[in-house]
Amino acid sequence: MQLLKTILRQHTLAFIAIILLNLLSAGLGIAIISWINHGLLGEHSLALGISKMLGLLILLLATTLGAQWSLTTLGHQFIWRKRSAMVWQMMNTPIATLEAKGEGELLALLGPDIRNITLAFVRLPELIQGILLSLVAIGYLGYLSVPVLLITIAWLIATFTLGYKMVSKVYQHIAQVRDYESDLQSSFQVVIQGRKELALNPARARHFYETHYQTAALGYKQNIVKADSYHLSAINWSNIMMLGLIGVIFLLAETQGWISMTVATSFSLTILFLRTPLLQAIGAYPTLLSGELAFKKINELLPNTPLQDDDTETANVNDNWQQLRWEAITWQYPEKGFQVGPLSMTVTRGETIFIIGANGSGKSTLSLLLTGLYPMAQGRAYCDDQSVSSKGLMSLFSVVFTKPYLFDTVFLEPSEADHELATEWLARLQLDNTITINHHQLSTLSLSAGQSKRVALLLAMAEKRDILFLDEWAAEQDPQFRRYFYRELLPWLKQLGKTLLIISHDDDYFDVADRVYEMQQGHLRLLSAEESRQAARAVISQS
Numbered sequence: 001m002q003l004l005k006t007i008l009r010q011h012t013l014a015f016i017a018i019i020l021l022n023l024l025s026a027g028l029g030i031a032i033i034s035w036i037n038h039g040l041l042g043e044h045s046l047a048l049g050i051s052k053m054l055g056l057l058i059l060l061l062a063t064t065l066g067a068q069w070s071l072t073t074l075g076h077q078f079i080w081r082k083r084s085a086m087v088w089q090m091m092n093t094p095i096a097t098l099e100a101k102g103e104g105e106l107l108a109l110l111g112p113d114i115r116n117i118t119l120a121f122v123r124l125p126e127l128i129q130g131i132l133l134s135l136v137a138i139g140y141l142g143y144l145s146v147p148v149l150l151i152t153i154a155w156l157i158a159t160f161t162l163g164y165k166m167v168s169k170v171y172q173h174i175a176q177v178r179d180y181e182s183d184l185q186s187s188f189q190v191v192i193q194g195r196k197e198l199a200l201n202p203a204r205a206r207h208f209y210e211t212h213y214q215t216a217a218l219g220y221k222q223n224i225v226k227a228d229s230y231h232l233s234a235i236n237w238s239n240i241m242m243l244g245l246i247g248v249i250f251l252l253a254e255t256q257g258w259i260s261m262t263v264a265t266s267f268s269l270t271i272l273f274l275r276t277p278l279l280q281a282i283g284a285y286p287t288l289l290s291g292e293l294a295f296k297k298i299n300e301l302l303p304n305t306p307l308q309d310d311d312t313e314t315a316n317v318n319d320n321w322q323q324l325r326w327e328a329i330t331w332q333y334p335e336k337g338f339q340v341g342p343l344s345m346t347v348t349r350g351e352t353i354f355i356i357g358a359n360g361s362g363k364s365t366l367s368l369l370l371t372g373l374y375p376m377a378q379g380r381a382y383c384d385d386q387s388v389s390s391k392g393l394m395s396l397f398s399v400v401f402t403k404p405y406l407f408d409t410v411f412l413e414p415s416e417a418d419h420e421l422a423t424e425w426l427a428r429l430q431l432d433n434t435i436t437i438n439h440h441q442l443s444t445l446s447l448s449a450g451q452s453k454r455v456a457l458l459l460a461m462a463e464k465r466d467i468l469f470l471d472e473w474a475a476e477q478d479p480q481f482r483r484y485f486y487r488e489l490l491p492w493l494k495q496l497g498k499t500l501l502i503i504s505h506d507d508d509y510f511d512v513a514d515r516v517y518e519m520q521q522g523h524l525r526l527l528s529a530e531e532s533r534q535a536a537r538a539v540i541s542q543s
Protein backbone atom coordinates (compact mmCIF):
# COMPACT_ATOMS: atom_id res chain seq x y z
CA MET A 1 0.00 0.00 0.00
CA GLN A 2 1.38 3.34 -1.15
CA LEU A 3 0.15 5.13 1.97
CA LEU A 4 1.82 2.70 4.37
CA LYS A 5 4.99 2.55 2.27
CA THR A 6 5.29 6.33 2.30
CA ILE A 7 4.79 6.64 6.04
CA LEU A 8 7.24 3.79 6.60
CA ARG A 9 9.83 5.50 4.39
CA GLN A 10 9.39 8.88 6.06
CA HIS A 11 9.21 7.64 9.66
CA THR A 12 11.10 4.32 9.59
CA LEU A 13 12.43 4.36 13.17
CA ALA A 14 9.21 5.60 14.73
CA PHE A 15 7.25 3.00 12.80
CA ILE A 16 9.56 0.16 13.90
CA ALA A 17 9.30 1.33 17.52
CA ILE A 18 5.51 1.37 17.24
CA ILE A 19 5.43 -2.13 15.74
CA LEU A 20 7.63 -3.38 18.61
CA LEU A 21 5.33 -1.73 21.14
CA ASN A 22 2.34 -3.36 19.46
CA LEU A 23 4.12 -6.73 19.48
CA LEU A 24 4.83 -6.30 23.17
CA SER A 25 1.20 -5.46 23.83
CA ALA A 26 0.02 -8.49 21.80
CA GLY A 27 2.52 -10.80 23.52
CA LEU A 28 1.44 -9.55 26.94
CA GLY A 29 -2.22 -10.19 26.07
CA ILE A 30 -1.52 -13.77 25.07
CA ALA A 31 0.79 -14.30 28.07
CA ILE A 32 -1.98 -13.15 30.42
CA ILE A 33 -4.41 -15.65 28.90
CA SER A 34 -1.89 -18.43 29.28
CA TRP A 35 -1.13 -17.42 32.87
CA ILE A 36 -4.85 -17.20 33.78
CA ASN A 37 -5.33 -20.69 32.32
CA HIS A 38 -2.27 -22.32 33.83
CA GLY A 39 -0.71 -20.15 36.55
CA LEU A 40 -3.41 -18.17 38.36
CA LEU A 41 -4.91 -21.05 40.32
CA GLY A 42 -1.47 -22.38 41.23
CA GLU A 43 -0.50 -19.21 43.14
CA HIS A 44 0.21 -19.58 46.89
CA SER A 45 -2.54 -17.19 47.96
CA LEU A 46 -5.59 -15.69 46.29
CA ALA A 47 -4.40 -12.17 47.22
CA LEU A 48 -1.06 -12.75 45.48
CA GLY A 49 -2.87 -14.15 42.43
CA ILE A 50 -5.20 -11.15 42.25
CA SER A 51 -2.39 -8.61 42.70
CA LYS A 52 -0.28 -10.33 40.01
CA MET A 53 -3.25 -10.30 37.67
CA LEU A 54 -3.94 -6.62 38.41
CA GLY A 55 -0.30 -5.76 37.78
CA LEU A 56 -0.29 -7.63 34.46
CA LEU A 57 -3.56 -6.03 33.39
CA ILE A 58 -2.27 -2.54 34.20
CA LEU A 59 0.90 -3.30 32.22
CA LEU A 60 -1.22 -4.51 29.30
CA LEU A 61 -3.38 -1.37 29.47
CA ALA A 62 -0.29 0.86 29.50
CA THR A 63 1.43 -0.86 26.54
CA THR A 64 -1.80 -1.05 24.49
CA LEU A 65 -2.58 2.62 25.11
CA GLY A 66 1.05 3.56 24.42
CA ALA A 67 1.06 1.61 21.15
CA GLN A 68 -2.24 3.14 19.98
CA TRP A 69 -1.32 6.65 21.11
CA SER A 70 2.04 6.61 19.32
CA LEU A 71 0.52 5.31 16.08
CA THR A 72 -2.26 7.89 16.17
CA THR A 73 0.22 10.69 16.91
CA LEU A 74 2.46 9.54 14.07
CA GLY A 75 -0.58 9.43 11.78
CA HIS A 76 -1.65 12.98 12.62
CA GLN A 77 1.91 14.22 12.25
CA PHE A 78 1.95 12.64 8.76
CA ILE A 79 -1.40 14.20 7.85
CA TRP A 80 -0.35 17.65 9.05
CA ARG A 81 2.75 17.42 6.86
CA LYS A 82 0.84 16.03 3.89
CA ARG A 83 -1.90 18.66 4.05
CA SER A 84 0.61 21.50 4.38
CA ALA A 85 2.65 20.10 1.47
CA MET A 86 -0.56 19.78 -0.57
CA VAL A 87 -1.66 23.36 -0.01
CA TRP A 88 1.83 24.61 -0.84
CA GLN A 89 2.05 22.29 -3.84
CA MET A 90 -1.35 23.44 -5.07
CA MET A 91 -0.24 27.07 -4.90
CA ASN A 92 2.81 26.11 -6.99
CA THR A 93 1.02 23.92 -9.52
CA PRO A 94 0.60 25.53 -12.96
CA ILE A 95 -2.86 27.04 -13.09
CA ALA A 96 -3.59 25.28 -16.40
CA THR A 97 -3.19 21.93 -14.58
CA LEU A 98 -5.51 23.03 -11.78
CA GLU A 99 -8.07 24.40 -14.25
CA ALA A 100 -8.03 21.11 -16.16
CA LYS A 101 -8.96 19.24 -12.95
CA GLY A 102 -11.88 21.49 -12.08
CA GLU A 103 -12.76 23.10 -8.76
CA GLY A 104 -14.93 20.19 -7.55
CA GLU A 105 -11.99 17.80 -7.79
CA LEU A 106 -9.65 20.24 -6.03
CA LEU A 107 -12.13 20.76 -3.18
CA ALA A 108 -12.54 16.98 -2.90
CA LEU A 109 -8.75 16.68 -2.54
CA LEU A 110 -8.45 19.24 0.22
CA GLY A 111 -11.62 18.16 2.06
CA PRO A 112 -12.85 14.56 1.86
CA ASP A 113 -9.58 13.05 0.64
CA ILE A 114 -7.54 14.41 3.51
CA ARG A 115 -10.37 13.44 5.87
CA ASN A 116 -10.24 9.87 4.54
CA ILE A 117 -6.50 9.68 5.08
CA THR A 118 -7.03 10.96 8.62
CA LEU A 119 -9.68 8.31 9.26
CA ALA A 120 -7.36 5.66 7.86
CA PHE A 121 -4.80 6.64 10.47
CA VAL A 122 -7.38 6.71 13.23
CA ARG A 123 -8.25 3.08 12.39
CA LEU A 124 -4.71 1.99 11.54
CA PRO A 125 -3.84 1.01 15.15
CA GLU A 126 -6.71 -1.51 15.10
CA LEU A 127 -5.47 -3.04 11.87
CA ILE A 128 -1.87 -3.28 12.98
CA GLN A 129 -2.80 -4.59 16.42
CA GLY A 130 -5.15 -7.16 14.88
CA ILE A 131 -2.42 -8.43 12.54
CA LEU A 132 0.30 -8.54 15.22
CA LEU A 133 -1.98 -10.13 17.76
CA SER A 134 -2.86 -12.82 15.20
CA LEU A 135 0.83 -13.54 14.59
CA VAL A 136 1.60 -13.79 18.31
CA ALA A 137 -1.51 -15.89 18.90
CA ILE A 138 -0.56 -18.26 16.07
CA GLY A 139 2.85 -18.73 17.68
CA TYR A 140 1.19 -19.55 21.00
CA LEU A 141 -1.32 -21.93 19.42
CA GLY A 142 1.55 -23.68 17.62
CA TYR A 143 3.21 -24.14 21.00
CA LEU A 144 -0.03 -25.70 22.31
CA SER A 145 -0.61 -28.09 19.38
CA VAL A 146 0.81 -28.00 15.85
CA PRO A 147 -1.85 -30.26 14.19
CA VAL A 148 -4.73 -28.22 15.64
CA LEU A 149 -2.91 -25.03 14.63
CA LEU A 150 -2.72 -26.32 11.04
CA ILE A 151 -6.48 -27.01 11.07
CA THR A 152 -6.98 -23.51 12.54
CA ILE A 153 -4.84 -21.91 9.83
CA ALA A 154 -6.65 -23.79 7.05
CA TRP A 155 -9.96 -22.68 8.57
CA LEU A 156 -8.79 -19.05 8.81
CA ILE A 157 -7.48 -19.11 5.21
CA ALA A 158 -10.88 -20.33 3.97
CA THR A 159 -12.56 -17.65 6.09
CA PHE A 160 -10.37 -14.81 4.89
CA THR A 161 -10.32 -15.85 1.21
CA LEU A 162 -14.06 -15.30 1.01
CA GLY A 163 -13.70 -12.28 3.30
CA TYR A 164 -11.08 -10.82 0.94
CA LYS A 165 -13.43 -11.21 -2.04
CA MET A 166 -16.03 -9.20 -0.16
CA VAL A 167 -13.46 -6.56 0.79
CA SER A 168 -12.40 -6.24 -2.89
CA LYS A 169 -16.00 -5.35 -3.67
CA VAL A 170 -15.80 -2.76 -0.90
CA TYR A 171 -12.79 -1.23 -2.69
CA GLN A 172 -14.60 -1.06 -6.05
CA HIS A 173 -17.54 0.75 -4.51
CA ILE A 174 -15.35 3.07 -2.48
CA ALA A 175 -13.59 4.10 -5.72
CA GLN A 176 -16.97 5.03 -7.19
CA VAL A 177 -17.94 6.86 -4.01
CA ARG A 178 -14.80 8.99 -4.48
CA ASP A 179 -15.85 9.96 -8.01
CA TYR A 180 -19.31 10.94 -6.81
CA GLU A 181 -17.69 12.91 -3.98
CA SER A 182 -16.04 15.14 -6.56
CA ASP A 183 -19.40 15.66 -8.35
CA LEU A 184 -21.02 16.46 -5.00
CA GLN A 185 -18.41 19.12 -4.28
CA SER A 186 -19.18 20.71 -7.69
CA SER A 187 -22.90 20.67 -6.81
CA PHE A 188 -22.20 22.36 -3.47
CA GLN A 189 -20.37 25.09 -5.35
CA VAL A 190 -23.42 25.64 -7.57
CA VAL A 191 -25.68 25.87 -4.50
CA ILE A 192 -23.41 28.46 -2.88
CA GLN A 193 -22.23 30.49 -5.88
CA GLY A 194 -25.45 30.30 -7.88
CA ARG A 195 -27.69 30.96 -4.87
CA LYS A 196 -29.22 34.17 -6.22
CA GLU A 197 -30.05 32.72 -9.63
CA LEU A 198 -31.46 29.55 -8.06
CA ALA A 199 -33.58 31.57 -5.60
CA LEU A 200 -35.05 33.61 -8.44
CA ASN A 201 -35.75 30.64 -10.66
CA PRO A 202 -37.40 27.76 -8.75
CA ALA A 203 -37.79 25.71 -11.96
CA ARG A 204 -34.05 25.85 -12.55
CA ALA A 205 -33.42 25.13 -8.87
CA ARG A 206 -35.65 22.03 -9.04
CA HIS A 207 -34.03 20.91 -12.30
CA PHE A 208 -30.57 21.29 -10.81
CA TYR A 209 -31.65 19.54 -7.61
CA GLU A 210 -33.36 16.63 -9.35
CA THR A 211 -30.76 16.03 -12.04
CA HIS A 212 -27.25 17.23 -11.15
CA TYR A 213 -27.39 17.07 -7.36
CA GLN A 214 -29.47 13.91 -7.03
CA THR A 215 -27.40 12.03 -9.64
CA ALA A 216 -24.31 12.64 -7.54
CA ALA A 217 -26.04 12.17 -4.18
CA LEU A 218 -27.83 8.97 -5.21
CA GLY A 219 -24.73 7.53 -6.87
CA TYR A 220 -22.83 8.27 -3.67
CA LYS A 221 -25.53 6.72 -1.50
CA GLN A 222 -25.95 3.56 -3.59
CA ASN A 223 -22.24 2.87 -3.67
CA ILE A 224 -21.62 3.62 -0.01
CA VAL A 225 -24.53 1.30 0.92
CA LYS A 226 -23.02 -1.46 -1.22
CA ALA A 227 -19.54 -0.85 0.23
CA ASP A 228 -20.93 -0.95 3.78
CA SER A 229 -23.00 -4.08 3.04
CA TYR A 230 -20.01 -6.01 1.71
CA HIS A 231 -17.98 -4.76 4.64
CA LEU A 232 -20.56 -5.88 7.23
CA SER A 233 -20.95 -9.21 5.43
CA ALA A 234 -17.18 -9.74 5.66
CA ILE A 235 -17.24 -8.98 9.41
CA ASN A 236 -20.23 -11.23 10.11
CA TRP A 237 -18.83 -14.04 8.00
CA SER A 238 -15.50 -13.88 9.86
CA ASN A 239 -17.27 -13.67 13.22
CA ILE A 240 -19.39 -16.76 12.59
CA MET A 241 -16.47 -18.73 11.21
CA MET A 242 -14.42 -17.94 14.34
CA LEU A 243 -17.19 -19.34 16.53
CA GLY A 244 -17.40 -22.36 14.20
CA LEU A 245 -13.64 -22.83 14.69
CA ILE A 246 -14.09 -23.13 18.46
CA GLY A 247 -16.68 -25.86 17.84
CA VAL A 248 -14.26 -27.70 15.53
CA ILE A 249 -11.48 -27.51 18.15
CA PHE A 250 -13.69 -29.02 20.86
CA LEU A 251 -14.86 -31.68 18.42
CA LEU A 252 -11.23 -32.59 17.65
CA ALA A 253 -10.50 -32.80 21.38
CA GLU A 254 -13.62 -34.79 22.22
CA THR A 255 -13.90 -37.18 19.28
CA GLN A 256 -10.33 -37.48 17.92
CA GLY A 257 -8.43 -36.88 21.15
CA TRP A 258 -5.88 -34.66 19.35
CA ILE A 259 -5.67 -32.37 22.38
CA SER A 260 -6.85 -32.44 25.98
CA MET A 261 -9.90 -30.44 27.06
CA THR A 262 -7.56 -28.00 28.95
CA VAL A 263 -5.60 -27.30 25.77
CA ALA A 264 -8.88 -27.01 23.84
CA THR A 265 -10.00 -24.41 26.41
CA SER A 266 -6.71 -22.48 25.97
CA PHE A 267 -7.21 -22.64 22.19
CA SER A 268 -10.77 -21.36 22.51
CA LEU A 269 -9.85 -18.61 24.97
CA THR A 270 -7.08 -17.42 22.64
CA ILE A 271 -9.39 -17.47 19.63
CA LEU A 272 -12.05 -15.57 21.57
CA PHE A 273 -9.41 -13.07 22.72
CA LEU A 274 -8.32 -12.74 19.09
CA ARG A 275 -11.82 -12.40 17.75
CA THR A 276 -12.54 -8.78 18.69
CA PRO A 277 -9.21 -7.29 17.49
CA LEU A 278 -9.35 -9.36 14.32
CA LEU A 279 -12.89 -8.23 13.54
CA GLN A 280 -11.85 -4.66 14.31
CA ALA A 281 -8.94 -5.08 11.91
CA ILE A 282 -11.31 -6.28 9.19
CA GLY A 283 -13.58 -3.34 10.07
CA ALA A 284 -10.67 -0.92 9.78
CA TYR A 285 -9.55 -2.25 6.40
CA PRO A 286 -12.10 -0.39 4.19
CA THR A 287 -11.23 2.88 5.94
CA LEU A 288 -7.63 2.18 5.04
CA LEU A 289 -8.71 1.46 1.45
CA SER A 290 -10.48 4.86 1.27
CA GLY A 291 -7.35 6.49 2.68
CA GLU A 292 -5.21 4.68 0.12
CA LEU A 293 -7.48 5.79 -2.71
CA ALA A 294 -7.44 9.38 -1.48
CA PHE A 295 -3.65 9.23 -1.20
CA LYS A 296 -3.37 8.01 -4.79
CA LYS A 297 -5.69 10.78 -6.03
CA ILE A 298 -3.64 13.41 -4.22
CA ASN A 299 -0.37 12.08 -5.60
CA GLU A 300 -1.84 11.92 -9.10
CA LEU A 301 -2.66 15.61 -9.14
CA LEU A 302 0.08 16.84 -6.87
CA PRO A 303 3.02 14.45 -7.31
CA ASN A 304 5.22 14.55 -4.27
CA THR A 305 8.21 15.92 -6.12
CA PRO A 306 10.23 18.54 -4.30
CA LEU A 307 9.19 21.99 -5.39
CA GLN A 308 11.67 23.71 -7.66
CA ASP A 309 13.11 26.85 -6.26
CA ASP A 310 12.89 29.08 -9.29
CA ASP A 311 14.14 32.21 -7.57
CA THR A 312 17.32 31.97 -9.61
CA GLU A 313 15.23 32.33 -12.77
CA THR A 314 13.44 35.43 -11.51
CA ALA A 315 16.85 36.90 -10.74
CA ASN A 316 17.58 36.65 -14.48
CA VAL A 317 15.24 39.56 -15.08
CA ASN A 318 17.19 42.78 -15.02
CA ASP A 319 15.57 45.46 -12.82
CA ASN A 320 16.27 48.03 -15.51
CA TRP A 321 14.91 46.00 -18.39
CA GLN A 322 13.97 48.04 -21.42
CA GLN A 323 12.21 45.63 -23.72
CA LEU A 324 10.13 42.47 -23.47
CA ARG A 325 9.61 40.35 -26.56
CA TRP A 326 7.54 37.27 -27.21
CA GLU A 327 8.37 35.36 -30.39
CA ALA A 328 5.99 32.97 -32.13
CA ILE A 329 4.37 31.87 -28.88
CA THR A 330 1.32 29.59 -28.71
CA TRP A 331 -1.06 28.13 -26.17
CA GLN A 332 -3.94 25.74 -26.67
CA TYR A 333 -6.61 24.68 -24.17
CA PRO A 334 -6.63 20.92 -23.52
CA GLU A 335 -8.32 18.49 -25.89
CA LYS A 336 -7.75 20.59 -28.99
CA GLY A 337 -9.49 23.59 -27.49
CA PHE A 338 -9.15 27.23 -28.47
CA GLN A 339 -5.64 28.18 -29.64
CA VAL A 340 -3.88 31.47 -29.18
CA GLY A 341 -0.99 32.24 -31.54
CA PRO A 342 1.49 31.73 -32.94
CA LEU A 343 1.96 35.39 -32.19
CA SER A 344 4.75 37.84 -31.52
CA MET A 345 4.71 41.05 -29.52
CA THR A 346 7.13 43.62 -28.18
CA VAL A 347 6.62 45.86 -25.15
CA THR A 348 8.99 48.73 -24.42
CA ARG A 349 9.29 49.94 -20.85
CA GLY A 350 6.84 52.76 -20.01
CA GLU A 351 4.52 52.11 -22.96
CA THR A 352 0.74 52.09 -22.74
CA ILE A 353 -0.64 49.32 -24.93
CA PHE A 354 -4.28 48.56 -25.57
CA ILE A 355 -5.50 45.12 -26.65
CA ILE A 356 -8.90 45.08 -28.24
CA GLY A 357 -11.01 42.41 -29.89
CA ALA A 358 -14.40 40.75 -29.99
CA ASN A 359 -15.76 38.56 -27.19
CA GLY A 360 -14.05 35.18 -27.24
CA SER A 361 -11.23 36.38 -29.53
CA GLY A 362 -8.68 35.30 -26.89
CA LYS A 363 -7.70 38.52 -25.06
CA SER A 364 -7.92 37.10 -21.52
CA THR A 365 -6.16 33.93 -22.62
CA LEU A 366 -3.44 36.13 -24.10
CA SER A 367 -3.06 37.93 -20.75
CA LEU A 368 -2.44 34.56 -19.05
CA LEU A 369 0.07 33.55 -21.71
CA LEU A 370 2.02 36.85 -21.75
CA THR A 371 2.26 36.97 -17.96
CA GLY A 372 3.64 33.41 -17.81
CA LEU A 373 0.59 31.95 -16.05
CA TYR A 374 -0.04 29.64 -19.01
CA PRO A 375 3.10 27.92 -20.30
CA MET A 376 4.11 28.63 -23.88
CA ALA A 377 3.54 25.51 -25.97
CA GLN A 378 5.88 26.96 -28.60
CA GLY A 379 8.04 30.07 -28.96
CA ARG A 380 10.06 31.98 -26.40
CA ALA A 381 10.00 35.19 -24.41
CA TYR A 382 12.98 37.51 -24.16
CA CYS A 383 13.84 40.29 -21.76
CA ASP A 384 16.40 42.58 -23.40
CA ASP A 385 17.37 39.71 -25.74
CA GLN A 386 17.88 37.29 -22.85
CA SER A 387 15.56 34.33 -22.74
CA VAL A 388 13.15 34.65 -19.83
CA SER A 389 11.17 31.85 -18.15
CA SER A 390 7.52 31.84 -17.13
CA LYS A 391 8.61 32.55 -13.54
CA GLY A 392 10.67 35.48 -14.76
CA LEU A 393 7.67 36.90 -16.63
CA MET A 394 5.41 36.45 -13.61
CA SER A 395 7.77 38.53 -11.51
CA LEU A 396 7.22 41.55 -13.77
CA PHE A 397 3.42 41.67 -13.88
CA SER A 398 0.57 42.67 -11.62
CA VAL A 399 -2.74 41.70 -13.17
CA VAL A 400 -6.32 42.68 -12.46
CA PHE A 401 -8.34 39.83 -13.94
CA THR A 402 -11.94 40.19 -15.11
CA LYS A 403 -13.12 38.49 -11.92
CA PRO A 404 -10.36 39.36 -9.47
CA TYR A 405 -9.90 37.79 -6.07
CA LEU A 406 -9.71 40.45 -3.35
CA PHE A 407 -7.27 39.98 -0.49
CA ASP A 408 -7.92 42.09 2.59
CA THR A 409 -4.31 43.12 3.12
CA VAL A 410 -2.72 45.80 0.96
CA PHE A 411 0.98 45.54 1.70
CA LEU A 412 2.51 42.45 3.24
CA GLU A 413 5.02 44.31 5.38
CA PRO A 414 4.01 47.96 5.17
CA SER A 415 6.25 50.87 6.05
CA GLU A 416 5.04 54.34 7.05
CA ALA A 417 5.65 55.51 3.46
CA ASP A 418 3.59 52.61 2.11
CA HIS A 419 0.71 53.55 4.37
CA GLU A 420 0.79 57.11 3.02
CA LEU A 421 0.94 55.78 -0.53
CA ALA A 422 -2.04 53.51 0.02
CA THR A 423 -4.03 56.37 1.53
CA GLU A 424 -3.19 58.55 -1.49
CA TRP A 425 -4.21 55.76 -3.90
CA LEU A 426 -7.48 55.26 -2.02
CA ALA A 427 -8.25 58.93 -2.59
CA ARG A 428 -7.26 58.74 -6.28
CA LEU A 429 -9.52 55.72 -6.71
CA GLN A 430 -12.29 57.68 -4.93
CA LEU A 431 -12.63 54.96 -2.32
CA ASP A 432 -11.63 57.06 0.71
CA ASN A 433 -15.27 57.54 1.77
CA THR A 434 -15.94 53.80 1.66
CA ILE A 435 -12.80 52.09 2.94
CA THR A 436 -10.09 52.84 5.44
CA ILE A 437 -6.74 51.11 5.78
CA ASN A 438 -5.71 50.29 9.32
CA HIS A 439 -2.10 49.17 9.33
CA HIS A 440 -2.26 47.22 6.09
CA GLN A 441 -5.79 45.85 6.47
CA LEU A 442 -8.73 47.04 4.40
CA SER A 443 -11.72 47.89 6.62
CA THR A 444 -14.28 46.16 4.37
CA LEU A 445 -14.62 44.05 1.25
CA SER A 446 -18.42 44.31 1.06
CA LEU A 447 -18.34 46.41 -2.06
CA SER A 448 -20.12 47.03 -5.34
CA ALA A 449 -18.72 45.46 -8.52
CA GLY A 450 -17.13 48.77 -9.61
CA GLN A 451 -15.67 49.41 -6.15
CA SER A 452 -14.29 45.86 -6.03
CA LYS A 453 -12.42 46.49 -9.27
CA ARG A 454 -10.97 49.69 -7.81
CA VAL A 455 -9.75 47.75 -4.76
CA ALA A 456 -8.27 45.13 -7.09
CA LEU A 457 -6.35 47.92 -8.84
CA LEU A 458 -5.17 49.23 -5.47
CA LEU A 459 -3.90 45.75 -4.54
CA ALA A 460 -2.18 45.40 -7.91
CA MET A 461 -0.48 48.81 -7.54
CA ALA A 462 0.69 47.86 -4.05
CA GLU A 463 2.67 44.97 -5.57
CA LYS A 464 4.91 47.66 -7.11
CA ARG A 465 5.63 45.58 -10.19
CA ASP A 466 6.85 47.20 -13.41
CA ILE A 467 3.88 46.20 -15.57
CA LEU A 468 0.17 46.56 -14.84
CA PHE A 469 -2.09 44.35 -16.95
CA LEU A 470 -5.77 45.27 -16.63
CA ASP A 471 -8.41 43.03 -18.19
CA GLU A 472 -11.53 45.03 -19.04
CA TRP A 473 -10.98 46.92 -15.82
CA ALA A 474 -13.24 49.83 -16.66
CA ALA A 475 -16.23 47.71 -17.70
CA GLU A 476 -17.99 48.09 -14.31
CA GLN A 477 -17.18 51.79 -13.79
CA ASP A 478 -19.70 54.59 -14.22
CA PRO A 479 -19.13 56.93 -17.23
CA GLN A 480 -17.53 59.70 -15.14
CA PHE A 481 -15.09 57.41 -13.42
CA ARG A 482 -14.37 55.58 -16.67
CA ARG A 483 -13.41 58.90 -18.23
CA TYR A 484 -11.35 59.79 -15.16
CA PHE A 485 -9.63 56.35 -15.42
CA TYR A 486 -8.60 56.76 -19.06
CA ARG A 487 -7.88 60.49 -19.04
CA GLU A 488 -6.24 60.90 -15.60
CA LEU A 489 -5.45 57.64 -13.82
CA LEU A 490 -3.73 55.93 -16.75
CA PRO A 491 -1.55 58.99 -17.62
CA TRP A 492 -0.68 59.29 -13.90
CA LEU A 493 0.37 55.62 -13.75
CA LYS A 494 2.40 56.13 -16.92
CA GLN A 495 4.06 59.13 -15.31
CA LEU A 496 5.00 56.90 -12.36
CA GLY A 497 6.90 54.79 -14.88
CA LYS A 498 4.44 51.92 -15.13
CA THR A 499 4.17 49.92 -18.32
CA LEU A 500 0.47 49.44 -18.99
CA LEU A 501 -1.26 46.65 -20.88
CA ILE A 502 -4.98 47.33 -21.06
CA ILE A 503 -7.64 45.04 -22.49
CA SER A 504 -10.43 47.37 -23.43
CA HIS A 505 -13.68 47.72 -25.36
CA ASP A 506 -13.83 51.48 -24.69
CA ASP A 507 -13.36 52.83 -28.20
CA ASP A 508 -13.67 56.46 -27.03
CA TYR A 509 -10.28 56.26 -25.37
CA PHE A 510 -8.05 54.34 -27.78
CA ASP A 511 -6.09 57.58 -28.31
CA VAL A 512 -4.63 57.17 -24.78
CA ALA A 513 -2.60 54.19 -26.00
CA ASP A 514 0.85 54.38 -27.56
CA ARG A 515 -0.06 51.30 -29.58
CA VAL A 516 -3.21 49.26 -30.12
CA TYR A 517 -3.21 45.52 -30.85
CA GLU A 518 -6.24 43.62 -32.00
CA MET A 519 -7.00 39.98 -31.20
CA GLN A 520 -8.89 38.06 -33.87
CA GLN A 521 -9.66 34.39 -33.24
CA GLY A 522 -6.48 33.87 -31.28
CA HIS A 523 -4.23 35.93 -33.56
CA LEU A 524 -2.72 39.29 -32.67
CA ARG A 525 -2.28 42.19 -35.05
CA LEU A 526 -0.76 45.61 -34.48
CA LEU A 527 -3.11 48.30 -35.74
CA SER A 528 -1.95 51.38 -37.59
CA ALA A 529 -3.01 54.79 -36.20
CA GLU A 530 -5.77 54.96 -38.77
CA GLU A 531 -6.90 51.40 -38.04
CA SER A 532 -7.01 52.22 -34.30
CA ARG A 533 -9.43 55.03 -35.02
CA GLN A 534 -11.58 52.66 -37.04
CA ALA A 535 -11.18 49.77 -34.57
CA ALA A 536 -14.30 50.39 -32.53
CA ARG A 537 -16.56 49.87 -35.48
CA ALA A 538 -14.56 46.85 -36.59
CA VAL A 539 -14.94 45.24 -33.13
CA ILE A 540 -18.65 45.80 -33.12
CA SER A 541 -19.09 44.39 -36.61
CA GLN A 542 -17.15 41.21 -35.72
CA SER A 543 -19.08 40.42 -32.54
Ligand SMILES: Nc1ncnc2c1ncn2[C@@H]1O[C@H](COP(=O)(O)OP(=O)(O)OP(=O)(O)O)[C@@H](O)[C@H]1O
Pocket (backbone or CB within 6 Å): 099, 333, 334, 337, 338, 357, 358, 359, 360, 361, 362, 363, 364, 365, 366, 519
Ligand atom coordinates in the same frame (compact mmCIF):
# COMPACT_ATOMS: atom_id res chain seq x y z
N1 LIG B 1 -10.50 27.45 -19.11
C1 LIG B 1 -10.82 27.31 -20.40
N2 LIG B 1 -10.82 26.08 -20.95
C2 LIG B 1 -11.10 25.91 -22.26
N3 LIG B 1 -11.40 26.92 -23.10
C3 LIG B 1 -11.41 28.17 -22.61
C4 LIG B 1 -11.12 28.43 -21.24
N4 LIG B 1 -11.20 29.76 -21.04
C5 LIG B 1 -11.52 30.30 -22.23
N5 LIG B 1 -11.66 29.36 -23.17
C6 LIG B 1 -12.00 29.56 -24.60
O1 LIG B 1 -11.02 30.41 -25.16
C7 LIG B 1 -11.63 31.35 -26.04
C8 LIG B 1 -11.10 32.74 -25.73
O2 LIG B 1 -11.57 33.13 -24.45
P1 LIG B 1 -11.06 34.45 -23.76
O3 LIG B 1 -11.66 34.52 -22.42
O4 LIG B 1 -9.60 34.52 -23.89
O5 LIG B 1 -11.72 35.54 -24.72
P2 LIG B 1 -11.78 37.12 -24.54
O6 LIG B 1 -11.31 37.73 -25.82
O7 LIG B 1 -11.10 37.56 -23.31
O8 LIG B 1 -13.36 37.33 -24.40
P3 LIG B 1 -14.21 38.46 -23.62
O9 LIG B 1 -14.03 39.74 -24.38
O10 LIG B 1 -15.59 37.95 -23.72
O11 LIG B 1 -13.70 38.52 -22.22
C9 LIG B 1 -13.13 31.19 -25.90
O12 LIG B 1 -13.60 30.54 -27.07
C10 LIG B 1 -13.31 30.29 -24.70
O13 LIG B 1 -14.35 29.39 -24.92
